[in-house]
Amino acid sequence: MIAVGILILSFFLDGISSNYLMWMPSFTFLTLLFIYPLFYKKEGKYLTILVITSLFYDLAYTNILLWSTVLYLAVYFFFLRYRKKIGLLEGMLAFIVISFLGYSLLRSIGYSKDIFLFLQTVITALPLVFLYEMLLSFLLFRIHPKRKMNY
Amino acid sequence: MRKVKIWIHKNQIAVFLLVLFIFLFYLSFTVYKKESLWPIERFCKDVVLSIQNIVTPKYQVNYQSVIDTFTKDKEEELQSLRKLLDLTNNSSFSLEHASIINRNASYYFDEITINKGKEQGIDVDMLAITEEGLVGKVKYVTKNTAVIKLLTAQDNSFKVSVSIMSGNNIYHGIITGYNEKEECILVTSVRGQSEIEVGSQVITNGLGNLYPKGIEVGKVSSIEMDSVGVNKILKIESKVDFKNLKYVSIIKGVKE
Known part of the structure; x- marks a missing residue:
């Protein structure tokens, strides 16, 4: 329940921070990653939360319905499912993967941005990704000290 | 049902490629052709961004400077432009000032959301200025x-x-894109014979009755011929800092 609370806060944080940061760390996505180990053997429940959150994210922020849903599900099926422990490095790696996936999809339909400017944006976002991961791991560790997570 | 599951399992790559193709088609349609938000999107946007609007700081718009953009400072210039273009002063518009409450990260921040909508008389295709x-x-x-x-x-x-104001001449063109490396707006369809100088002012000309005329776009920073060698491509340097926008004004109403 607390995990869902953090998820909702991250959702609004994403919206508010977009006014100030030109290199979004995607707080909602990172939170979805870090709460994954709390749903050990409850994959169905986790997937439901993932789909609902990403749908709301698209409805409120992206103007492309299913955009985040597809990206988040791709990360889940090709990355997250094979890792039962999510650490700081895995989180950063997943952030890079989802950024490149989004960039590739938009580029494939001709909505292109300069690759170097894109890389610059991703690299600039990494320190904040790291800090937010630290905060998440601290909060979740304090709330659920017995869970099997590797920080 | 079981047969379908077995078929999907056997043809995983084909199913994946099919889903990817359908999604890319949908994505392409949404990015380039989508004209309005779906009702559920409008509802969610209103609810979520109304909550967000409470905590987002509101910026005090410098009303006078925005109004000056169209009236005092530009009046003389507009009068001469009207004479040159033989246009009558029959346009009427008002400004709706709004704060930016969200930027769309999915489009690399090329879309912003403001805290004013249909209730304040804003409609699709209206121009936003600072x-x-x-x-x-x-x-x-x-x-x-x-x-x-x-x-x-x-x-x-x-x-x-x-319109490109070069000396006593006026040339026409169309904004068609943005060069992010050089951070300049691209204007195409400018006649190849036109004698345009670097530094010429570029303003909207109101042709087609869709937009008001006389809004500053920027100044010509470089000129080159297109690949066919028929028309010119102008690079326009805008004074607007697109990365640090805090508020905008929407122009409501055009020609009567």
């Missing part, structure tokens, strides 16, 4: 919010007719 000049145009509108596509967007849907 005191520095043209910023973009309204793409979607909900009850209390509006999404503005910035000039920096890459989808080439931002076609606004402009």
Whole structure:
């Protein structure tokens, strides 16, 4: 329940921070990653939360319905499912993967941005990704000290 | 059902490619062709961004400087332009000032959402400006919010007719894109024989009755011929800092 609370806060944080940061760390996505180990053997429940959150994210922020849903599900099926422990490095790696996936999809339909400017944006976002991961791991560790997570 | 599951399992790659193709088709349609938000999107946007609007700081718009963009400072210039273009002064418009409450990260921040919408008289295709000049145009509108596509967007849907004031001559062109490396607006369809100087002012010309005339776009920073060698491509340097926008003004109403 607390995990869902953090998820909702991250959702609004994403919206508010977009006014100030030109290199979004995607707080909602990172939170979805870090709460994954709390749903050990409850994959169905986790997937439901993932789909609902990403749908709301698209409805409120992206103007492309299913955009985040597809990206988040791709990360889940090709990355997250094979890792039962999510650490700081895995989180950063997943952030890079989802950024490149989004960039590739938009580029494939001709909505292109300069690759170097894109890389610059991703690299600039990494320190904040790291800090937010630290905060998440601290909060979740304090709330659920017995869970099997590797920080 | 079981047979379908077995078939999917056996043809995983084919199913994956099919889903990817369908999604890319849908994505392409949404990015380039989607004209309005779905009702559920409008509802969610209104609810979520109304909550967000409470905690987002409101910026005090420098009303006078925005108004000056069209009236005092530009009046003399506009009068001469009207004479040259033989246009009558029959346009009427008002400004709706709004704070930016969200930027769309999915489009690399090329879309912004403001805290004014249909209830305040804002509609699709209206122009957004700051005191520095043209910023973009309204793409979607909900009850209390509006999404503005910035000039920096890459989808080439931002076609606004402009006039280039070079000496005593006026030439016409169309805004067709943005060069992000050089951070300049691209104006094409300018006649190849036109004698345009670097530094010439570029303003909207109101042709087509869709937009008001006289809004500053920027100044010509470089000129080159297109690949066919028929028309010129102008690079326009805008004074607007697209990365640090805090508020915009929407121009409501055009020619009567």
